[in-house]
Amino acid sequence: MLCKTGRFYVLLGCLMGLMAVGCQKQVAKPPAVPLKISTVQAVSQQITDYDEYVGRTGAIETVEVRARVTGYIKQIHFTDGQRIQEDDLLFSIEPDVYQAAHQQALAKIDLMKARVGLAKSKLARAKSLIDVKAISQEEYEENVAALTEAQAQQVAAEADTQISALDLKYTEVRSPISGRIDRAQITPGNIVTGGLGTGTLLTTIVKTDPMYVYFDVDEQSVLRYQRMTIQQNQAGGPSPQAGVQRDLKSFEIPCLVQLGDEKDYPHQGKLDFLQNSIDERTGSIKLRAVLNNSENLYKAGMFVRVRVPVSEPYSAVLVPEASIGVDQDTRYVIAIGADRKPARQSVQLGRAIGTWRVITKGLEPGAEVVYRGLQRVRPGVELDIQRIEVPFELGSTFKGAE
DSSP, rough: OOOOOOOOOOHHHHHHHHHHHHHHHHHTOOOOOOOOOEEEEEEEEOOEEEEEEEEEEEEEEEEEESSSSOOEEEEOOOOTOOOEEETTTEEEEEEEHHHHHHHHHHHHHHHHHHHHHHHHHHHHHHHHHTTTOOOOHHHHHHHHHHHHHHHHHHHHEEEEEHHHHHHHHHHEEEEEEEEEEEOOOOOTEEEOOOTTTTTTEEEEEEEEEEEEEEEEEHHHHHHHHHHHHHHHHHHSSSSTTTTOOHHHHHHHHEEEEEEETTTSSSSSEEEEEEEEOOTTTSSEEEEEEEEEEETTTOOOOOOOEEEOOOOEEEEEEEEEGGGEEETTTTTEEEOOOOOOOEEEEEEEEEEEEEEEEEESSOOTOEEEOOOOOEGOOOOOOOEEEEEEEOOOOOSSOOOOOO
């Protein structure tokens, strides 16, 4: 058996052997695996800043077609919803009564003409007799009055004829404008009542090409637009007439429109009207744009979104939203330098364009930034970099007036 001293040395030797084995394992530790990250290149694009509003479409012309005379509907000459031209025949009202009244009025004119002729003859005879004092002055004046009365009755008969002719004309209801017609509100065989403003509603017609879009703009935006137009007015030289300011329509300011089922803003129009006063209750003013509607895509009363440019086109640096980190109130990106090392750079953000974001300060065009995995990137870490291409589409922004 070993003594106590011998046991101590054996135990000490075992501990030293274990420490040696541990040191050997640490020395044999494999190298760290590089961190896999994806990077993307910051792009430079010509863009234009814009304001966005919600608007509603409105027909450029809307007409309620009403009966001007009373009678029975004889025939309908259109198909519900069809496109019609100005002066197309729409409805026929039974004309018999109005035709007879017109013939009666024409006959009355002939009667009045005969009376005027007779009165002229009597007056001529009376004039020859008054010269030789064969009749009294009173009798002569009665003949003068009779001629004047007959002439007045002839004028009245001619006016009655014009009225009867209009009534007869109104038995044919024609389109006052070109456009698209609604359904017929009444069918043949039914009676309609005529009148100015009180006549029976027969149908409606709307002219939708071009189409208007109305939207409300806040007071601050109005002031900005006015200053923009004033600058353009000054830069464009003198007005056609000295001292005359150009109106909004003459500037041909473009705008973009999005329908309810669209994600982009593919439809381009122009601003053409600004209301002449601001609503005191809301502090807003109504603005109007006009759009081409030759394909009949827009219907009156549709909700749309409108974008209005508020700057001239300028070159901007953009990166994907996913490549931007947040540290309290600071926004930053992880840029990859020429030495392939990551470096954090604080940036100032502009507006979003789809999944991309404008960088107003802190980054140069062409810079390579971390796209995925930026939270795992640490200073000095070895990186396995894979550059990817993120699709960028400018579609919903302005490239300038076309």
